[in-house]
Amino acid sequence: MHQYNMFYLVAFLGLVSCVPIQASKDEQALKSTVDSALAFATKQSMRMAEKYKYQEGELPRTFQQGKDISSDSRWWCSGFFPGVLWYVYENDPNPDVLEYAKLYTARVEREKYTTDNHDVGFMIYCSFGNGYRLTQDPHYKAVMLTAAQSLATRYNPKVGLIRSWDHNREQWQYPVIIDNIMNLELLLWASVNSDDKRLKDIALSHADKTMVHHFRRNYSSYHVVSYDTVTAIPHRKQTHQGYSDESSWSRGQAWGLYGYTYLYRETGDERYLRQAVLIADYLLHHPNMPEDYIPYWDYDSPEIPETYRDVSAATIMASALIDLSSFVDGDRVEQYSKVIATQILTLASPAYTAKLGENGCFILKHSVGAYPLKSEVDVPLTYADYYYLEALTKLKRKIH
Template sequence: MKNSAAKRIRFFSVVFILVLAGSCGDAKQSDFVAESFRAAAPLYKNMISATAGNFNDYPHSLLPDGKIKFLQIDEWTGGFWPGILWNMYAYTRDEEWREAATQWTESLASNQYNTAHHDIGFMMYCSYGNALKFNPDSTYRDILLQSARSLCQRYNPVVGSIQSWNERKSKGDINTWLFPVIMDNMMNLELLFYASKTTGDATYRDIAVSHAELTMKNHVRPDYSSFHVVDYDPITGAVAHRQTLQGFSDNSTWARGQAWGLYGFTTCYKETGDERFLATAMGMADFYLNHRNLPPDLIPYWDFNVGEEGYRPDWDYQPDADKAIPRDASAAAITSAALLDLSQLADSSKRGKYFAAAEMMLKTLSANRYLNTGKDNPYFLLKHSTGNFPSGNEIDVPLIYADYYFLEALLKYDKILKSAGNP
């Protein structure tokens, strides 16, 4: 282990002990949580006003001219905006947020029948799943169960996995993907676990476990880094290709893909108690936290291996010596949410490390460099995320899912502190 990584781990453990002892100074530990939610409120009220009456277009990011970039109901990020509104309600208990969250959630109802791609978990569980926490509506439950049935239609028992995208050309048209499965798909399994617990039907759980096992086998490398895409032969189930579409190169580690995997395997362990999933989640967490290229503030570059020797992109990469490598705040937000869960589940020797790392990420994201206090744009809370760098798409911009997982992580952090007796 590098000296810097070892020092970082020791620092995390000391911070964790101090936090839970309530001895990190006079200020309340969750002040930055309150400040982040206060900063969010006017921005999201602006978003509500800007989208008033339009429940067909879902806020996603910002366009170069500063206007909101929308995606439509069948796109993968539609559930994050209502999820954000539910997170605002969870923290504030202000009925204004609940009303808006309900309207935006219910606007997604037709997506329960969407079988065009794998993202129905993102779309429906981040919206209706959050809604059920505050409104045990049987209609919401039924919509989620239909969503789970729709997702299961993309499962191939020969492969043992849920197909992410339909047949398509790979990056650079190098080959054709017949049955591509992406690491992001791990995030949709929570919907299936919910369906199994709700109905008592083990089929949903079995599909989720099979998918996770195959992802663990074929996406996760021996050092716990990860491929983005694994393509299978749908007839034989054999692996055809391993690639990294949104990362620097096929053998590099795309930061958000690593975050999706960490979060997804942590969820699988929570739902199954299978130690293999816990070991994978901890391995992916340690890869992230110990990596030589992780900046001191723990907000990663969009890929851990950008420009490094031994990593050759198959796209036209032209480094700009005058610009820093873009960060990805969305990857840090997702990772912090996962690490907080992992800090409650992992081996006792690592719980402190994971909690303190998540806290440091959240404090960094809550600071001026990453937090929009209303001066940078009127609508989104976090700055400096990267969507798809190789495609030149959404580089150094706000992204709706960065905000969603940031708020989710803040809520988890606040809950952990309060359960430990901190104010």
């Protein structure tokens, strides 16, 4: 599939080599790549913001067959574009970006009352969470605290988990998807920023039970685990968006890696660090992981290598590994650093980064939403851009 420039990759990997004489030169090369990628992201994202400015309530979702596809705040991805703008603002703090970030964040606010799905974490934490982190606006804090209480309504203490979906009840009694691990961050934040310590208990119960029942012995993950509501034991394990029930859907694996990495960061619990490291080991040593570390949509697709990559999985991985590299030592530091460098260089190349004004004004190309459902295949996706900006921002903090 898409190849990166090997000459630049060799130079890039020198950043993490043990040869001191190369370090300064290669660090400058990395800084330059990150800075240019952020500069492009700013220009492209501002064009996107201008495009939807007067489409009240609309938020970008994808760009398919030459057409813009948007959503209102109800779509699970609604918080990602506001989050993109907040990362743009963090790296380029000018008033025009700030106004757009506020405008699009406000379009998501009604989701603070969402109780019919688990995605309120994605919706609110990525938008209002980044906004509050950068502005300390007390209204943003209030929105997040309300959203955390809404999310907590989906917790069943008998099962010990937050329910993901309410549909398809003839098949699933109490479905929990691996994506849900991402929404616990809102609960942990709210527990620290309020008097409700129950929210942390809910988050950690969900994390612990997911660790027991979602992961196989090799630390790959199922997508969906449905629990018996009487026994609180799984009655069905499957993969809804991957190749098969026993396959490793790549974005699902990335969610798990990211989730247990931040759980360790927020709690200091060594069990979560061990889980994140073992997930990383599984992914980075998988025989079907490409050399550029941009995963195929499912690691077990029989069509590999003649099938699609999923850039969204790569961006989530990169963001997680940047954090995880700070929590490990020894050979893993160098290993993770090389993978991060490879991913960022590849994503910033013309193979995956769009031209200015093209690609529906999304930054990255070639993501996959749900291949078996023929939904959003080989298209830009708003969450791919979000986690790319997050990864670039984290990397900039580390190397500047």
